[in-house]
Amino acid sequence: xxxxxxxxxxxxxxxxxxxxxxxxxxxxxxxxxxxxxxxxxxxxxxxxxxxxxxxxxxxxxxxxxxxxxxxxxxxxxxxxxxxxxxxxxxxxxxxxxxxxxxxxxxxxxxxxxxxxxxxxxxxxxxxxxxxxxxxxxxxxxxxxxxxxxxxxxxxxxxxxxxxxxxxxxxxxxxxxxxxxxxxxxxxxxxxxxxxxxxxxxxxxxxxxxxxxxxxxxxxxxxxxxxxxxxxxxxxxxxxxxxxxxxxxxxxxxxxxxxxxxxxxxxxxxxxxxxxxxxxxxxxxxxxxxxxxxxxxxxxxxxxxxxxxxxxxxxxxxxxxxxxxxxxxxxxxxxxxxxxxxxxxxxxxxxx
Amino acid sequence: xxxxxxxxxxxxxxxxxxxxxxxxxxxxxxxxxxxxxxxxxxxxxxxxxxxxxxxxxxxxxxxxxxxxxxxxxxxxxxxxxxxxxxxxxxxxxxxxxxxxxxxxxxxxxxxxxxxxxxxxxxxxxxxxxxxxxxxxxxxxxxxxxxxxxxxxxxxxxxxxxxxxxxxxxxxxxxxxxxxxxxxxxxxxxxxxxxxxxxxxxxxxxxxxxxxxxxxxxxxxxxxxxxxxxxxxxxxxxxxxxxxxxxxxxxxxxxxxxxxxxxxxxxxxxxxxxxxxxxxxxxxxxxxxxxxxxxxxxxxxxxxxxxxxxxxxxxxxxxxxxxxxxxxxxxxxxxxxxxxxxxxxxxxxxxxxxxxxxxxxxxxxxxxxxxxx
Numbered sequence: 001x002x003x004x005x006x007x008x009x010x011x012x013x014x015x016x017x018x019x020x021x022x023x024x025x026x027x028x029x030x031x032x033x034x035x036x037x038x039x040x041x042x043x044x045x046x047x048x049x050x051x052x053x054x055x056x057x058x059x060x061x062x063x064x065x066x067x068x069x070x071x072x073x074x075x076x077x078x079x080x081x082x083x084x085x086x087x088x089x090x091x092x093x094x095x096x097x098x099x100x101x102x103x104x105x106x107x108x109x110x111x112x113x114x115x116x117x118x119x120x121x122x123x124x125x126x127x128x129x130x131x132x133x134x135x136x137x138x139x140x141x142x143x144x145x146x147x148x149x150x151x152x153x154x155x156x157x158x159x160x161x162x163x164x165x166x167x168x169x170x171x172x173x174x175x176x177x178x179x180x181x182x183x184x185x186x187x188x189x190x191x192x193x194x195x196x197x198x199x200x201x202x203x204x205x206x207x208x209x210x211x212x213x214x215x216x217x218x219x220x221x222x223x224x225x226x227x228x229x230x231x232x233x234x235x236x237x238x239x240x241x242x243x244x245x246x247x248x249x250x251x252x253x254x255x256x257x258x259x260x261x262x263x264x265x266x267x268x269x270x271x272x273x274x275x276x277x278x279x280x281x282x283x284x285x286x287x288x289x290x291x292x293x294x295x296x297x298x299x300x301x302x303x304x305x306x307x308x309x310x311x312x313x314x315x316x317x318x319x320x321x322x323x324x325x326x327x328x329x330x331x332x333x334x335x336x337x338x339x340x341x342x343x344x345x346x347x348x349x350x351x
Numbered sequence: 352x353x354x355x356x357x358x359x360x361x362x363x364x365x366x367x368x369x370x371x372x373x374x375x376x377x378x379x380x381x382x383x384x385x386x387x388x389x390x391x392x393x394x395x396x397x398x399x400x401x402x403x404x405x406x407x408x409x410x411x412x413x414x415x416x417x418x419x420x421x422x423x424x425x426x427x428x429x430x431x432x433x434x435x436x437x438x439x440x441x442x443x444x445x446x447x448x449x450x451x452x453x454x455x456x457x458x459x460x461x462x463x464x465x466x467x468x469x470x471x472x473x474x475x476x477x478x479x480x481x482x483x484x485x486x487x488x489x490x491x492x493x494x495x496x497x498x499x500x501x502x503x504x505x506x507x508x509x510x511x512x513x514x515x516x517x518x519x520x521x522x523x524x525x526x527x528x529x530x531x532x533x534x535x536x537x538x539x540x541x542x543x544x545x546x547x548x549x550x551x552x553x554x555x556x557x558x559x560x561x562x563x564x565x566x567x568x569x570x571x572x573x574x575x576x577x578x579x580x581x582x583x584x585x586x587x588x589x590x591x592x593x594x595x596x597x598x599x600x601x602x603x604x605x606x607x608x609x610x611x612x613x614x615x616x617x618x619x620x621x622x623x624x625x626x627x628x629x630x631x632x633x634x635x636x637x638x639x640x641x642x643x644x645x646x647x648x649x650x651x652x653x654x655x656x657x658x659x660x661x662x663x664x665x666x667x668x669x670x671x672x673x674x675x676x677x678x679x680x681x682x683x684x685x686x687x688x689x690x691x692x693x694x695x696x697x698x699x700x701x702x703x704x705x706x707x708x709x710x711x712x713x714x715x716x717x718x719x720x721x722x723x
Contacts, residue, residue: 016568019560020460025453026404029397081389083450304624306658307475308444308456323374324381333452 032126035062039129041075043121044100049183053106053153054118055091060101060129067132069094069164070157070228070255073103074332076128079116083128085331086113087257089157090132091184093164104183106153136228136255138165143226147219149239151175151210151231157255158230159184166196171219175202175210175231212238223248230255264318264327268346272296273315275351281343286322288338296351298338305340312338317347357609357682358626369679370622376671377657380664389449391663395436396454403429407569413579426587428644431594433462435646440662442471447659464558465527469550473530479658483603483610483631490603491610493518493525494534497702499610504705511703512696522592527554594644597692598635602651604695605633607684628655629676634669634685641688642666652683 014023024037032040041058048054058075067073067090076085088103107118136157146167148158155174162170176182182201191197200218202210212235215222223246229239236254243252266283270290275297281290288310291298301309305323314330319341321328327344328336338349361369406425413419438461440446446454460467473489481487485502492498496515497508518525528534531554536547565584573580609630616627635641635649642649642665650665653672660668676683686694 016560016564017572019564020462020557021400026400029400078386078389078449078451080385081387081449082385301472301476302480304480306479307471308447308659309472309476311444311447311457324378333450335447335455335457 033059033061037061037063039063039131041101041127041129043123043125043127045123046117046121048118049104050106050181050185052118052181053104053183055102055104056117056121057100057102058127058129059099064101064129065131067094067101067160068137069161070137071132071134071160072136072157073101073132074130075103077113077116077121077125079112083333084113085128085333089134089160089255091156091159091163093160095164104153104156104159106156106183134255136230136253137161138228139226142167145169145221145225146171147222147225147227148172148174149215149227149229149231149235151235152181153183153257154229154231154235154255155183156230158228159187161228162191162197170196171198171200171225173200173202173210173215173218175204175235177205178203210235212242215242223251226251226253228253228255230257264320264329265345268317268343270343270346271316271348272351273348283320283342283344284322285342286339287319287336287341287343287347287349290343291338291349291351298351300339303339305337308337310338311335313350315348315350318344319347320344358630361626361679365679366622366626367620368622369675370620370625372675373625373656373672374621376668377660380657380660380668384448384661384664388661388663389446389451392437392441392446392449392454392661395432399429399432399437402432410569410580410583411573411576413573413576413583419579419583423583423586426583427590427594430462430587430591431644434591434595435598435648436643436662437461437646438463438467439646439648442467443475444659445661462561463526464523464554464561465530466553466557469530469553470526473532475658479655481616482628482655483608484613484616484627485610486613487616489529489532493529496699498604498698500702500706501610501612502702504702508703512700515696515699519593519596520589522596523588524558527558530554597688598645598648600695601635601688601691602632602648604698605684605686605691606694606698607682608633625656628652629672629681631655632684633691634683635688635691636685637687639666652685 011023017023018026027034028037031037033042039061041060041064043056044059045057046054047057070089072087072089074085074087076083078084088105090101091104092100092102105114105117107114134157138161142165146169148162148170150158150172151174158172162172172188174182174188179185179201182188188197188199192199204210219225227243229236229252233256236256239252240249240254243249267281269278270281270287271278272291272294277294277296279290279294281287288298288300288303292300299310299312301307312335314328314334314336316330318327318329319336320326320343322340322342328334328341330347336349358366402425406422406429409418409425410422413422438459441454441459442456442461444456447456452458456471463470478488478490483491485491485499492502495518496511497504531547531550536542536544541547565588566581569584570577570580611627611631619627629652632652632655634652635645637649647662647665648654650669653665653668654662656672657668673683685691
């Protein structure tokens with residue numbers, strides 16, 4: 001018998017011992033970061049970067065496959081007892097010797113997760129992780145000239161790149177409201193002092209918002225550079241337009257944070273994606289009724305919100321709890337009670 | 352349905368107002384659910400797992416009588432924790448708001464022969480929606496007992512104290528049979544219904560796994576303690592069964608609890624639904640340890656009003672609910688466990704016999720009628 005087969009037999013026997021739990025339920029008690037466990041990480045330190053940004057040093061579990069500079073990771077963190085998932089760029093180099101990785105988080109106004117991570121989270125906290133992903137990465141072949149165009153927390157994936165690979169000729173244009181808002185400012189100026197980077201800071205409080213049309217004044221040879229841009233949608237839209245006007249759009253690589261912001265409204269178009277049906281729903285009719293009316297096979301139970309027999313994944317959009325008015329937005333793994341939830345804007349129900 | 356309706360003094364407006372006040376209590380808890388609650392359930396789950404591990408470990412040496420005693424006691428408590436404070440409450444969706452896929456009503460499985468999804472249907476949906484409605488809520492007597500004077504007596508009911516005792520000893524099997532609606536489904540052609548067969552198969556699988564674990568694998572692991580470990584596991588299951596049966600009997604069977612007719616719930620308003628839960632449930636008074644070991648079903652009234660609120664919050668909710676009972680002059684049925692268990696058993700015995708012929712105009716009865 002091969003060792004894999006032997007292991008699987010041993011595991012089956014263990015399952016018989018621990019039923020109805022799994023052996024991993026017990027192992028998680030003592031070793032949550034072991035190989036074979038659901039991927040988690042332990043926050044080991046939190047370093048403030050600016051008044052509203054901090055870098056978290058995370059030791060990922062043994063199953064971590066490593067990242068490529070510029071990629072992001074989804075992390076699931078319990079805020080007020082509720083698990084919320086967000087994506088953050090990895091800011092550590094890929095060859096860090098101690099096996100830790102870092103993400104750098106900027107607290108956005110009213111941001112539940114970002115404020116929690118920047119201001120409240122304690123070292124020792126376990127977080128859930130996904131494998132790193134994203135195609136905002138550097139090519140295998142080194143380009144001769146590089147431009148990084150960033151704004152605000154858009155600097156985070158680029159910092160991961162800067163720390164990872166050295167190029168002969170690198171220019172960065174970074175926008176932030178004030179000098180003290182520039183994340184990684186000391187690190188950037190160290191790189192400048194070592195002549196590894198040419199940096200232009202645009203302080204939008206005093207200089208105004210960067211006008212892409214005048215990029216040539218800051219970086220005369222911008223069109224010859226392989227460019228990675230990350231920042232607010234306005235900046236990226238303008239950049240994409242500018243690059244394609246000049247016929248060099250293939251040199252521009254962009255990364256957009258927070259695609260598709262959910263705006264909670266009253267009713268909307270409901271898609272039952274498994275069945276492939278789409279219907280209009282008002283903001284007062286339970287989605288269970290909406291689905292049944294449309295001929296979708298919906299699980300149901302008490303029809304008054306107490307039995308949890310109708311819970312269904314919400315894949316996109318937002319719904320409103322008809323009892324409390326609470327809005328629930330789609331996130332991976334979010335289930336809703338269709339009998340007491342109505343559409344709060346367009347949404348996608350997995351039925 | 353009972354001779355004197357204890358809610359007859361309430362106007363329709365009062366009942367709706369009562370409903371609004373209860374909704375406000377619920378909203379307050381929902382708005383304040385947070386980190387502390389999540390830490391509570393995680394702590395309980397981890398304590399249960401550790402207790403079970405240690406107890407099973409001690410039972411490996413159960414040929415040594417003190418080890419048998421400690422291991423059996425620990426395993427009994429672990430099984431009770433698993434079924435009551437953890438399993439029952441998670442399967443109610445009380446912790447779904449945490450969005451932790453491991454502590455969620457759709458994924459949880461418990462140390463019980465009834466698979467959790469079948470139990471969720473019969474318990475959360477049928478029992479909690481139609482609480483104490485004769486003919487709709489099969490929890491009333493589990494289909495084998497007569498629990499109200501208005502139910503027709505049959506000579507079969509003479510044996511109900513015995514059925515109830517057997518049910519208590521093998522409660523988890525009784526629940527599994529009950530979730531399968533075995534009584535109904537064993538008839539003739541229903542047996543062949545593919546949906547029923549699939550569910551019966553699932554129960555069979557669960558029973559096999561549970562029995563194999565408790566009565567084969569763990570005793571075998573104990574080697575020389577094979578027989579004593581077997582006896583210990585059997586005892587722990589027996590203790591757990593009798594305990595949960597007793598707690599559950601106290602929820603709806605003691606004297607003073609109302610049952611309802613099918614037609615009384617037609618077009619029921621939210622206020623009326625709440626009122627039915629209030630009148631159809633009974634509590635157990637006692638220490639914090641008692642509340643914990645009953646899975647907070649000692650706060651059965653509060654649980655029936657708000658089945659999806661986290662169990663650790665029922666104690667604080669109970670104070671407010673009890674004040675509402677007083678305000679609306681309703682009877683809050685509660686008492687210590689022995690008293691409530693006795694009351695429930697008393698009813699089981701009393702109703703095993705046909706109703707006494709109503710005496711014509713006893714003075715007592717006349718007074719009550721005048722009062723009403």
